[in-house]
Amino acid sequence: NTGFNRTVVTAETGAYSVPNLEPGLYTVTVEMSGFASIKQSEIRLTSGLNIPLDINMQVAGVQEQVTVTAQTPLVETSSSQIGGTLSSQEIEDVPSNFRNFTALTQLIPGITPNPAASTFEGGQVVANGTPSQQNVYLLDGMYNNDDRLGGSQGTQVRVVLDNIAEYQVLSNSYSAEYGGGAGAIINMVTRGGTNDLSGRVYTYFRDDKFNARNAFLPDTAPKPDERTLQSGFGVGGPVIRNRAHFYFTLEHDSEKIAGFKRSPAAAAPLATDMLGEFTVDANNYFARGDLQLTNKHFMNVRWLLETAPTRGEGFNTNNATIDAQTWEGDWDHMITGTFTSVLGDRASNVIRGGRIGEELATGAQTYFDDNVNFIGFAGRDPLTIGQLNTHPSYLTGKGGNMVRTVIRTYVLDEALSYFVPRMGGEHNFKVGGGVSFNQMPPRTTVDSGTFEFRTDAPYNPADPATYPSQFLITLGPEGVNGFDVFSKDRRYYFFAEDKWGVTSNLTLNLGLRYDRHRHTPNGKNAFGPRLGFAW
Numbered sequence: 096n097t098g099f100n101r102t103v104v105t106a107e108t109g110a111y112s113v114p115n116l117e118p119g120l121y122t123v124t125v126e127m128s129g130f131a132s133i134k135q136s137e138i139r140l141t142s143g144l145n146i147p148l149d150i151n152m153q154v155a156g157v158q159e160q161v162t163v164t165a166q167t168p169l170v171e172t173s174s175s176q177i178g179g180t181l182s183s184q185e186i187e188d189v190p191s192n193f194r195n196f197t198a199l200t201q202l203i204p205g206i207t208p209n210p211a212a213s214t215f216e217g218g219q220v221v222a223n224g225t226p227s228q229q230n231v232y233l234l235d236g237m238y239n240n241d242d243r244l245g246g247s248q249g250t251q252v253r254v255v256l257d258n259i260a261e262y263q264v265l266s267n268s269y270s271a272e273y274g275g276g277a278g279a280i281i282n283m284v285t286r287g288g289t290n291d292l293s294g295r296v297y298t299y300f301r302d303d304k305f306n307a308r309n310a311f312l313p314d315t316a317p318k319p320d321e322r323t324l325q326s327g328f329g330v331g332g333p334v335i336r337n338r339a340h341f342y343f344t345l346e347h348d349s350e351k352i353a354g355f356k357r358s359p360a361a362a363a364p365l366a367t368d369m370l371g372e373f374t375v376d377a378n379n380y381f382a383r384g385d386l387q388l389t390n391k392h393f394m395n396v397r398w399l400l401e402t403a404p405t406r407g408e409g410f411n412t413n414n415a416t417i418d419a420q421t422w423e424g425d426w427d428h429m430i431t432g433t434f435t436s437v438l439g440d441r442a443s444n445v446i447r448g449g450r451i452g453e454e455l456a457t458g459a460q461t462y463f464d465d466n467v468n469f470i471g472f473a474g475r476d477p478l479t480i481g482q483l484n485t486h487p488s489y490l491t492g493k494g495g496n497m498v499r500t501v502i503r504t505y506v507l508d509e510a511l512s513y514f515v516p517r518m519g520g521e522h523n524f525k526v527g528g529g530v531s532f533n534q535m536p537p538r539t540t541v542d543s544g545t546f547e548f549r550t551d552a553p554y555n556p557a558d559p560a561t562y563p564s565q566f567l568i569t570l571g572p573e574g575v576n577g578f579d580v581f582s583k584d585r586r587y588y589f590f591a592e593d594k595w596g597v598t599s600n601l602t603l604n605l606g607l608r609y610d611r612h613r614h615t616p617n618g619k620n621a622f623g624p625r626l627g628f629a630w
Contacts, residue, residue: 096119096120096289096290096291097117097119097287097288097289097290097337097340097385097387098290098336098337098338099117099337099385099387099393100387100390101113101116101390101437102390103440104440105440106516106517108516108517110514110516110517110521111440111514111516112441112512112514112523114443114512114514114523114525115435115443115445115512116140117287117385117393117395118140118141118142118144118260118261118284119139119140119287120137120138120139120140121138121139121140122134122135122136122137122138123135123136123138123148123150125150125152127152129154129155130152130153130154130155131152131153131154131155131161132161133150133152133161133162133163134161134162134163135148135150135162135163136162136163141180141182141261141263142180142261142263142282142284143176143180143263143265143282144171144180145171145173145174145523145594146171146172147172147173172600172602172629173594173596173602173604173629174594174602174604174629175268175602175604175627175628175629176265176267176268176269176270176604176627177204177205177265177266177267177268177269178203178205178263178264178265178266178267178269178279178280179202179203179204179263179264180261180262180263180264181199181202181203181261181262181263182261183259183260183261183286185199185202186199186256186259186260186261186262189202191256194255194256194299194325195256196249196254196256196259196262196283197209197219197220197249199262200220200262200264200281203264203266204266205222205223205266205267206220206221206222206264206266206279207220207221207222208220208221209221209227219249220249220278220279220281221278222264222266222267222278222279223266223267225277225278225279226277226278227245227278228244228245228278229245229276229277229278230245230276230278230279230280230281231273231274231275231276231278231279231280231281232249232250232251232281232282232283233280233281233282233283234250234252234254234282234283234285234397234399234429234431235282235283235284235285235395235397235431235433236282236433236447236508237397237429237431237433237447237449237506237508238275238449238451238504238506238508238531239251239252239254239283239429239451240275240276241453242451242453242502242504242533242535243453243455243500243502243535245276250283251427251429251451251453251502251504252399252400252401252427252428252429252451252453253379253401253427254283254285254381254399255327255344255346255379255381257286257295257297257327257329257344257346258285258286258329258344258381259283259284259285259286260284260285260286260287261283261284262281262282262283262284263280263281263282263283263284264279264280264281264282265279265280265281265282266279268625268627269625270525270592270594270604270606270625271590271591271592271606271607271608271623271625272510272525272527272590272592272606272608274588274590274608274610274623275586275588275610285342285381285383285397286329286331286342286344286383287331287340287342287383287385287395288331288332288333288334288340288341288342288383288384288385289331289332289333289340290332290333290336290337290340291332291333292330292331292332292333293330293331293332294328294329294330294331295328295329295330296326296327296328297326297327297328298324298325298326298327299323299324299325299326300322300323300324300325301322301323302321302322303318303319303320303321303322303353306321309354309355311355311357312355313368316355316370319353319355319370319372320351320353321351321352321353321372322349322350322351323349323350323351323352324348324349324350325346325347325348325349326346326347327344327345327346327347327379328344328345329342329343329344329345330342330343330344331343331383334384337387338386338387339384339385339386339387340384340385340386341382341383341384341385342381342382342383342384343381343382343383344379344380344381344382345378345379345380345381346378346379347377347378347379348375348376348377348378348379348403349375349376349377350373350374350375351372351373351374352372352373352374352411353370353371353372353373353411354370354371354372354373354410354411354412355368355369355370355371356368356369356370356371356414358414358488358489359488359551361550361551361552362486362488362489362551362552362553364553365416365489365491365553366416366486366488366489366491366551369416369417371407371410371411371412371413372407372410372411373405373406373407373408373409373410373411374405374406374407375403375404375405376403376404376405377401377402377403377404377405378401378402378403379399379400379401380398380399380400380401381397381398381399381400382397382398382399383395383396383397383398384396390437391436391437391438392434392435392436392437393434393435394432394433394434394435395432395433396430396431396432396433397429397430397431397432398429398430399427399428399429399430400427400428400429401425401426401427401428402425402426403423403425403426403427404422404423404424404425404466404467405422405423405424405425405467406420406422406460406467407420407421407422408420408421408422408423408457409421413490414488414489414490415489415490415491416489416490416491418491418492418493419459419483419484419490419491419492419493419495420460421457421458421459421460422457422458422459422460422463422467423455423456423457423467424454424455424456424463424467424468424469425453425454425455425456426452426453426454426455427452427453428450428451428452428453429449429450429451429452430449430450431447431448431449431450431506432447432448432449433445433446433447434446434447441513441514441515442511442512442513442514443511443512444509444510444511444512445508445509445510445512446507446508446509447506447507447508447509448505448506448507448508449505449506450503450504450505450506451502451503451504451506452501452502452503452504453500453501453502454469454499454500454501454502455499455500455502456469456497456498456499456500457497457498457499458495458496458497458498458499458541459483459493459494459495459496459497459543460493461480461481461493461494461543462497462541469499469576470576471499471539471541471576471577472541472576472577473576477541477542477543477544477568478543478544480493480494480543481493481494481543482494482495482543482544482545482546482566483495483496483543483544483545483546484545484546484548484554484563485545485546485547485548486548486550486551487548487549487550487551488551489551492546494543494544494545495542495543495544495545496540496541496542496543496545496569497540497541497542498538498539498540498541499538499539499541499576499577500535500538500539501535501536501537501538501539502533502534502535503532503534503535503536504531504532504533504534505531505532506529506530506531507529507530507531508527508528508529509527509528509529510525510526510527511525511526511527512524512525513525513526519595519597520595520596520597520598521595521596522593522594522595522596523593523594523595523596524591524592524593525590525591525592525593525594526590526591526592527589527590528587528588528589528590529587529588530585530586530587531585531586532583532584532585533583533584533585533586534582534583534584535580535581535582535583536581536583537579537580537581537582538579538580538581538582539576539577539578539579539580540569540571540577540578540580541576541577541578542568542569542570542578543568544566544567544568545566545567545568546563546565546566547563547564547565547566547567548561548562548563548564549564582614584612584613584614585612585613586610586611586612586613587609587610587611588608588609588610588611589608589609590606590607590608590609591606591607592604592605592606592607592625593605593606600630601628601629601630602628602629603626603627603628604625604626604627604628604629605625605626606624606625606626607622607623607624607625608622608623608624608625609621609622609623610623
């Protein structure tokens with residue numbers, strides 16, 4: 096699809112290995128003096144696939160070239176990993192509610208998805224019963240986990256469905272190359288440009304006209320305005336044919352999700368029956384560039400950005416009044432680069448580095464400006480802002496608390512692949528490691544206090560039964576706009592593995608991995624051996 100090419104020379108046994116290829120459609124050509132060349136086309140490699148391709152050459156005669164097409168699907172016979180890969184065709188064809196990628200994981204054995212009821216939210220994935228926090232998310236092999244919540248809510252930076260070319264899920268028995276969690280390894284492969292200029296335009300639309308009236312909505316109340324409108328476009332093609340390509344997408348997500356709230360009579364006039372509305376106005380940008388520098392050097396870059404201001408976070412389902420609704424400002428960013436070097440006919444090396452960032456502020460709307468930008472105290476005395484009042488059946492008051500978390504993660508990985516054709520069988524060795532700096536600079540807490548009441552009746556100075564029973568407030572060393580806490584973690588890993596083809600139908604998958612998280616207690620001996628076989 097791109098015109099990129101790789102050239103290797105077989106060993107004297109005829110054995111060969113071409114590692115670290117990008118997923119895509121390939122043509123293989125085999126040539127040798129005195130023999131008719133053979134060309135086999137339409138070979139589709141998916142993410143993580145390692146397949147044998149045996150080719151028998153014939154002495155050159157009248158026919159100087161043999162072309163083979165329309166082959167049966169290639170099947171990997173040497174891996175003991177448990178999981179699966181969804182192709183681009185499956186991603187296109189399978190319906191996904193709210194276009195949420197986590198719903199697709201239900202097509203992989205052992206995976207139980209719990210998608211969020213929104214297009215831009217994450218969602219949980221459980222692999223063989225392990226906690227969702229233990230999942231590890233990758234984007235084209237690059238770390239993309241949420242360092243604030245682990246893997247429990249999906250990726251750190253959201254990848255929209257139309258950017259995903261392949262979706263690989265490894266639920267168990269994966270090689271030593273993968274680690275950092277006890278759950279699933281979920282790798283999303285993004286779309287890239289090809290030699291053909293092409294694009295796509297799409298929309299996903301839901302409207303209240305397609306929904307029935309809420310069963311508890313009074314007959315005199317109008318049906319709430321509710322909709323989901325997601326639209327976007329993508330375009331990609333060559334910068335230099337057979338040498339450099341680009342791909343770019345932009346998606347806008349506008350949502351209004353409504354709900355009808357009922358309040359007890361005793362709560363009037365502070366809380367009465369009302370319509371709740373959760374609104375989203377998100378933009379997601381993605382860009383990818385791929386470049387073949389020489390016949391032995393390849394580069395690619397991915398850039399991803401999402402801004403997602405929301406008003407009334409959970410307001411359609413919680414028990415807050417309008418003045419107590421929660422706002423959220425979310426900014427996620429990722430940039431990553433990969434450099435692949437071919438080191439002769441037996442080895443290749445991949446270096447990958449990147450930066451992942453998040454700025455997430457969630458809490459009382461009084462700590463935001465009109466554009467849902469975090470302002471915190473903004474020079475105000477916390478006790479003059481007003482408090483949050485919690486009653487058994489409702490919340491009211493414009494104050495309370497909020498948390499703003501800043502995440503900055505810097506990652507560097509390296510992996511060397513080396514093929515040994517004759518040493519008691521064929522060996523595909525792979526060794527590597529990586530380091531990441533996972534920082535929270537800082538996490539800011541803003542709090543103006545919370546009164547807790549035992550009854551639903553509004554506060555009445557003449558009635559002691561309505562007095563608050565408790566007052567809570569967070570105090571501490573004040574930062575610029577709140578109380579700041581800083582965190583710095585360092586993570587390291589090393590691995591070595593061997594895919595040993597003992598015979599033509601027996602492969603041993605051997606490996607050893609070491610992980611070290613500075614913030615993980617008693618983690619200095621975190622060695623993980625890997626042993627599997629395929630027959």
